[in-house]
Amino acid sequence: MGRGSIGPGDDVEAWCTRCRMNLNHRVIAVVGSNIQRVHCLTCGGDHKYYPPKGTKPEKTERGHVKIARSVDKAAASVRTSAARAAGEWQTIMREMSPDRAPRTYRVTESFAPGEFIEHPVFGIGRVVDIVGAERMQVIFKDGRKVLVCNKKSSA
Structure with missing residues (x-):
C-alpha cells in the first residue's frame, strides 16, 4: 500500500451506528479505494463505514466515499481529537486526589x-457522563470511551 492509502487494520474515525457517536474504528474491509466495513x-x-458526522466526504459516481479526502480528514480529525483528549485527560488527572486510589472498573x-x-486496558480515567441505564x-x-456499567448478571 502506498502512503496515504487505507487498508484493513488501519484506524479511522467513523460514525458508530450502535454508540451514535463519532469514534475510532478499525477498518475491516476495503474495496478498491473505498472503506466498506469497520469495527468500533x-x-x-x-x-x-459511515464518515464522521459533521464532515462532507466526496463521493464517487456509485455513491462510495472517496478515500483520498475522507480518510485524510478522518485521520486529521482523529489526531486532533486524540490531542484534545490527552490535554483534557492531563487536566482531569491534576484534579485526582493523590491519597485516593481510583476504583477498579x-x-x-x-x-x-x-x-x-482504573480500566485494565485503557488505564486510569474519569467518568464524564452516565448514558442510559x-x-x-x-x-x-x-x-473518550463508552463503557458498560451497572450490568446485572444473568445467573
Whole structure:
C-alpha cells in the first residue's frame, strides 16, 4: 500500500451506528479505494463505514466515499481529537486526589460522574457522563470511551 492509502487494520474515525457517536474504528474491509466495513474500538460492533458526522466526504459516481479526502480528514480529525483528549485527560488527572486510589472498573458496578476508575486496558480515567441505564462515557488518556456499567448478571 502506498502512503496515504487505507487498508484493513488501519484506524479511522467513523460514525458508530450502535454508540451514535463519532469514534475510532478499525477498518475491516476495503474495496478498491473505498472503506466498506469497520469495527468500533469502543463498543466492539462491526458495521458499514459511515464518515464522521459533521464532515462532507466526496463521493464517487456509485455513491462510495472517496478515500483520498475522507480518510485524510478522518485521520486529521482523529489526531486532533486524540490531542484534545490527552490535554483534557492531563487536566482531569491534576484534579485526582493523590491519597485516593481510583476504583477498579467492573461492568457489574455503578459509577457516578466525576468518579475516577482504573480500566485494565485503557488505564486510569474519569467518568464524564452516565448514558442510559447501562452505559457511561469515560475520558482516558487516548480519548473518550463508552463503557458498560451497572450490568446485572444473568445467573
